[in-house]
Amino acid sequence: MHCYDCSQEGHNEATGIGCCTRCGLFTCADHSLIMRSPVQRPIGVIPMTSALPARRLVCGACRTAEAA
Ligand SMILES: [Zn+2]
Numbered sequence: 001m002h003c004y005d006c007s008q009e010g011h012n013e014a015t016g017i018g019c020c021t022r023c024g025l026f027t028c029a030d031h032s033l034i035m036r037s038p039v040q041r042p043i044g045v046i047p048m049t050s051a052l053p054a055r056r057l058v059c060g061a062c063r064t065a066e067a068a
């Protein structure tokens with residue numbers, strides 16, 4: 001799978017590393033951001049945040065939208 005953003009820019013040789021968790025498009029390392037996100041686990045009725053963050057991949061466009 002090739003990176004969607006690279007193909008939009010006219011060069012599609014970059015291999016995608018994964019798909020954005022928001023838009024689902026495949027993007028390469030240059031066009032992806034690995035975000036750490038806390039995991040909520042309910043312990044009984046109390047929501048607990050895991051000591052270790054999970055990770056998720058977002059593409060540049062979705063990251064820009066999230067930060068806007
Ligand atoms: Zn790319």
Ligand SMILES: [Zn+2]
Pocket residue numbers: 020021022023024025058059060061062063
């Ligand atoms: Zn995206």
